Amino acid sequence: MPQPRRTQKERREETIGRLLTATVECLATKGYSGTTTTAICAEAGLSQGALFRHFATRQELLVATAEYVAHRQVATFRARFAGRSFDDAETMEQALVEMARLARSRENRTWHELVVASGSDPALLTALHPALDTFRHEIFATAGQFFGDRLPADEVVPLMTLVLNFLDGMVFAQPVVRTRASRDDAVRLLATMIADRLVHLGALAPR
Amino acid sequence: MPQPRRTQKERREETIGRLLTATVECLATKGYSGTTTTAICAEAGLSQGALFRHFATRQELLVATAEYVAHRQVATFRARFAGRSFDDAETMEQALVEMARLARSRENRTWHELVVASGSDPALLTALHPALDTFRHEIFATAGQFFGDRLPADEVVPLMTLVLNFLDGMVFAQPVVRTRASRDDAVRLLATMIADRLVHLGALAPR
DNA sequence: ACACTTAGGTAGTGCTCACTCGCTAAGTTG
DNA sequence: CAACTTAGCGAGTGAGCACTACCTAAGTGT
Numbered sequence: 001m002p003q004p005r006r007t008q009k010e011r012r013e014e015t016i017g018r019l020l021t022a023t024v025e026c027l028a029t030k031g032y033s034g035t036t037t038t039a040i041c042a043e044a045g046l047s048q049g050a051l052f053r054h055f056a057t058r059q060e061l062l063v064a065t066a067e068y069v070a071h072r073q074v075a076t077f078r079a080r081f082a083g084r085s086f087d088d089a090e091t092m093e094q095a096l097v098e099m100a101r102l103a104r105s106r107e108n109r110t111w112h113e114l115v116v117a118s119g120s121d122p123a124l125l126t127a128l129h130p131a132l133d134t135f136r137h138e139i140f141a142t143a144g145q146f147f148g149d150r151l152p153a154d155e156v157v158p159l160m161t162l163v164l165n166f167l168d169g170m171v172f173a174q175p176v177v178r179t180r181a182s183r184d185d186a187v188r189l190l191a192t193m194i195a196d197r198l199v200h201l202g203a204l205a206p207r
Numbered sequence: 208m209p210q211p212r213r214t215q216k217e218r219r220e221e222t223i224g225r226l227l228t229a230t231v232e233c234l235a236t237k238g239y240s241g242t243t244t245t246a247i248c249a250e251a252g253l254s255q256g257a258l259f260r261h262f263a264t265r266q267e268l269l270v271a272t273a274e275y276v277a278h279r280q281v282a283t284f285r286a287r288f289a290g291r292s293f294d295d296a297e298t299m300e301q302a303l304v305e306m307a308r309l310a311r312s313r314e315n316r317t318w319h320e321l322v323v324a325s326g327s328d329p330a331l332l333t334a335l336h337p338a339l340d341t342f343r344h345e346i347f348a349t350a351g352q353f354f355g356d357r358l359p360a361d362e363v364v365p366l367m368t369l370v371l372n373f374l375d376g377m378v379f380a381q382p383v384v385r386t387r388a389s390r391d392d393a394v395r396l397l398a399t400m401i402a403d404r405l406v407h408l409g410a411l412a413p414r
Numbered sequence: 415a416c417a418c419t420t421a422g423g424t425a426g427t428g429c430t431c432a433c434t435c436g437c438t439a440a441g442t443t444g
Numbered sequence: 445c446a447a448c449t450t451a452g453c454g455a456g457t458g459a460g461c462a463c464t465a466c467c468t469a470a471g472t473g474t
Contacts (some may be wrong), residue, residue, distance in 0.1 A: 007452060008441055015451080025268050031327030033240035037432060047453045048433080054451090058432065112379070119246030119382045132383050158392040163386075165393060166369065169376030172319070175326045176339050177368075185365040186372060193400045200403070215471055217419060222421080244462060254423045261421090265462065285467080 016054055018044040020115075025063040027107040032117040035062075061128045062114060069110045071133040077102065078142060086146045088205060092198070093191035095146075096163070100187050103167040104174070112171060139164070150203040159194070166190060223261055225251040230272040231397075235316040239324040241270075269321060270334045276317045277342040284309065285349060293353045296414050299405070300398035302353075305394070307394050310374040311381070319378060346371070357410040366401070373397060 005013075024046035037058050043046050059146075080102070086092055101166040102108065114158040118125035120130035125150075144153060144159045170183060177183060212223075225365050229251035233242040239255055254355060262268040287309075293299055309315065322339075325332035350367045351360060358366075377390060405411035 005297040005441085011440080011451065022347050029327060031324065033324075034327055034432080038430080046275070049435095050451075051434065051452050056433095058213070070282070096408060097302060112323070114269045115379065115383055117238065117240075120236060120241055125382055157389055158396045161389050161393040162396055163374065165376030167376065168379050169372030169374065172322065172375050172379055175332055178324055178344070182364055189365045189369055193404050196403060197400050212471080218421065218470080243460080245460080256424075259423045261465065263463095 003091055012054070015046060015050055016042075018046065019051060019061060020065050020068045020153070023061060024107055027065070028106045028112045031121065032113045037061075038090075052138050059124060059127060062124070063131065065110060066114055069107045070131050070138075073102070073107060074135070074138045074142070077139070077181045081142075081146060084146070085148055086204075089152065089191075089195040089199075092204070093188065093194050095190045096187060096194070099163070100167055100170065103171050104151075108171065124192060147203065151179075151198070151201065155201065156204075159197075163190070163194075219261070221258055222251075222253060225253065225276045226261065226268060227272050230268060231276060231314055231317050234272070234320045235313045239320040242320075244268075246279070260263060265327070266334060268333060270338065272317060273321055273335055274338045276314045277338050280309065280312075280314060281342070281345045281349070284346070288349075288353060291353070292355060292356075293411075294357065295412060296373070296398075296402040296406075299402050299411070301397065303394060303398045307374055307377065310378050315378065319375070354410065358405070358408065362408065362410075366404075367403075370397070370401075 001204050019040065022040050023035065025043055026039050030039060037048055037051055040061070041051055041138065044051075045171065049124060055064065080098060084091060084095075086095060114124070114128060118128055140157060140160055144156050166186075170186070174183075195204060226247065229247050230242065231252055233246050237246060244258055248258055251258075258268065261272065271329055275389070284306075287305055288302065291298060291302075293302060297353050321331070321335060325335050347364060347367055351363050354363060373393075379394070381390075402411060
């Protein structure tokens with residue numbers, strides 16, 4: 001067994017970490033309204049008392065989970081594409097497929113559940129705002145980086161908005177569309193169209 | 208006042224209609240978990256007893272509402288584009304803007320709430336399936352019609368999947384993205400890219 | 415008109431929710 | 445070691461949920 005003596009800080013951080021990952025798990029499998037404090041504690045192997053010692057309300061825990069996931073998603077994104085740049089059609093398609101994979105990830109479902117819920121809960125939306133802004137800003141910045149100076153800044157935002165909206169919609173439609181084929185076809189089609197567009201803008205060499 | 212004597216059929220159909228529109232309203236403003244039987248009855252100006260006389264469970268009412276909305280959305284879609292066909296770039300962009308408007312409509316939020324909820328409620332998903340299939344099938348069929356024989360059938364599905372996913376994602380991100388400009392930019396960008404693609408496929412005359 | 419069926423209202427019922435309270439256990443400080 | 449602070453537990457608590465039982469009112473067939 002591990003050393004039986006841990007500092008308060010260690011104890012605290014471990015249980016908070018367990019609550020955060022339990023919340024991610026619950027949101028992914030049970031959805032927003034199924035993510036009750038009872039369910040989270042069961043998943044984390046903790047009591048309700050433990051949860052409410054560290055988070056005053058359920059919403060506070062949900063917001064903390066959103067921030068936790070945002071940090072991890074951006075870090076994963078950066079690590080995954082480190083040292084590459086979007087300068088040929090093949091890389092473009094690979095990048096898009098990778099992004100689609102990330103969008104479908106368990107952690108990204110946290111965002112989907114919370115954003116949908118905040119559509120009818122203004123208090124949650126307000127509490128989520130800082131994390132949401134940081135998240136989007138970092139994604140745009142990272143994309144701009146990978147395009148370098150080959151693509152003017154005012155072309156990056158619409159392009160990334162298009163891609164992000166498409167990916168969000170794809171995840172959203174996942175329970176409905178049972179054939180993976182049409183999903184992958186759509187991803188490839190978008191990759192082709194983007195590549196053509198970038199060639200047309202002179203940001204990409206023709207194949 | 209209206210005639211004080213109505214047939215049972217009239218009474219029945221009016222209250223069912225009021226329950227359906229009340230459910231649409233509740234889903235749009237309060238979300239899935241806020242759409243309680245209490246809230247629906249308050250919105251409809253009816254008692255809980257009236258609701259449960261016509262629908263055995265809350266889920267049964269939600270599914271009936273989904274079917275009701277599906278019929279109306281398809282009908283509106285058809286009526287809106289009756290007599291037109293997608294054969295020049297300008298019409299394409301207009302059509303896409305109209306579709307974006309429809310996607311943002313109050314009634315379409317019914318679908319979003321229910322589809323997201325069914326992501327973590329297999330019973331709801333099963334109950335929703337017939338309506339979902341009909342809805343998607345009719346949308347693809349209608350799109351195929353407007354393209355006529357200028358676009359091969361196996362190009363219609365990926366293209367429409369791309370468009371539908373993008374629009375769903377746009378609606379999804381609506382609470383988050385506060386600037387309408389970037390949204391509209393993305394719609395126009397997609398329209399341009401689709402037009403270029405269709406010209407390339409010979410389905411559209413160049414401008 | 416009279417028996418019968420259907421529509422709609424009212425007052426519960428058991429259950430689960432987010433959250434509280436008072437306790438013990440563990441760690442910290444002098 | 446003694447006094448104190450922080451972590452974690454678990455039995456409540458009131459509110460709100462889907463749904464039920466039973467009632468009256470309205471409409472229907474003969």
